[in-house]
Amino acid sequence: MTQKLLVICGTGVATSTVVMGKLKTWLDNQGLTKDVTLYQSKVAEEVNHIDDYDIVVSTTLVPDSIKEKVIDGVPLLTGINADKVYDKIKQDIETGKEKK
Amino acid sequence: MEKTSVNHFFSDRVITFDQTFSDRNTALKSVADQLLKAGAVVPTFEKAIIAREQTYPTGLQLNDGIGVAIPHTDADQVIHDQIGFVSLKTPVEFRQMASATDVVSVNYLFVLALKTAHQQLDMLQKLMGLFADDTKMIAFRKITTADDFIHFMTEQGVL
Numbered sequence: 175m176t177q178k179l180l181v182i183c184g185t186g187v188a189t190s191t192v193v194m195g196k197l198k199t200w201l202d203n204q205g206l207t208k209d210v211t212l213y214q215s216k217v218a219e220e221v222n223h224i225d226d227y228d229i230v231v232s233t234t235l236v237p238d239s240i241k242e243k244v245i246d247g248v249p250l251l252t253g254i255n256a257d258k259v260y261d262k263i264k265q266d267i268e269t270g271k272e273k274k
Numbered sequence: 275m276e277k278t279s280v281n282h283f284f285s286d287r288v289i290t291f292d293q294t295f296s297d298r299n300t301a302l303k304s305v306a307d308q309l310l311k312a313g314a315v316v317p318t319f320e321k322a323i324i325a326r327e328q329t330y331p332t333g334l335q336l337n338d339g340i341g342v343a344i345p346h347t348d349a350d351q352v353i354h355d356q357i358g359f360v361s362l363k364t365p366v367e368f369r370q371m372a373s374a375t376d377v378v379s380v381n382y383l384f385v386l387a388l389k390t391a392h393q394q395l396d397m398l399q400k401l402m403g404l405f406a407d408d409t410k411m412i413a414f415r416k417i418t419t420a421d422d423f424i425h426f427m428t429e430q431g432v433l
């Protein structure tokens with residue numbers, strides 16, 4: 175089963191689009207494309223559906239109620255200190271694979 | 275026929291340098307006014323972009339102490355794709371994207387009026403690529419005219 179990775183930002187259009195593009199390329203390079211399905215949305219629409227996803231990356235501030243589940247995606251946007259975030263996502267994908 | 279290159283994201287030439295604003299909202303209001311006059315956005319864009327920045331901040335801390343912000347709002351506030359640019363003489367404080375507390379001293383403001391952002395992936399990626407490239411940013415910081423700015427952005431593929 176593939177894992178669901180959600181990318182959210184404030185509007186669901188600009189910054190999440192960039193992060194989606196970066197993640198697509200990265201997944202491809204890592205040979206993980208088959209393991210992950212990408213979703214894109216705005217934070218306001220997902221607050222109550224966050225458990226539908228295995229991994230959540232955000233480029234915007236999220237409410238405290240979902241904070242623990244969310245990975246800060248701003249480094250992916252700028253490319254500055256992005257490695258740590260990619261490592262964390264990769265780790266989550268590997269962990270998720272074992273569970274399923 | 276004379277060859278002219280038109281970079282459509284900057285075709286309205288909402289590009290200003292060495293500006294001074296007392297705060298973030300005054301800076302946003304000024305760019306929103308210019309975009310409105312250019313016919314790129316609807317009259318409610320100003321309010322929308324100020325409110326959006328308050329809820330979902332867009333400041334980005336780059337290397338070498340440079341700060342940029344990329345305010346944007348919903349597509350229904352936009353008539354045609356355009357980017358309003360301001361270089362600030364004195365940095366203005368924005369909040370860091372995805373942070374409740376961190377602030378960024380912003381030197382360069384890119385107000386994104388995007389009608390169809392999903393199709394602007396290439397432009398957005400190239401803009402972010404520029405922000406992350408310290409060498410290119412050194413060249414970018416030397417720009418002082420709208421013509422040079424458009425030429426530079428076109429070279430970077432931000433078009």
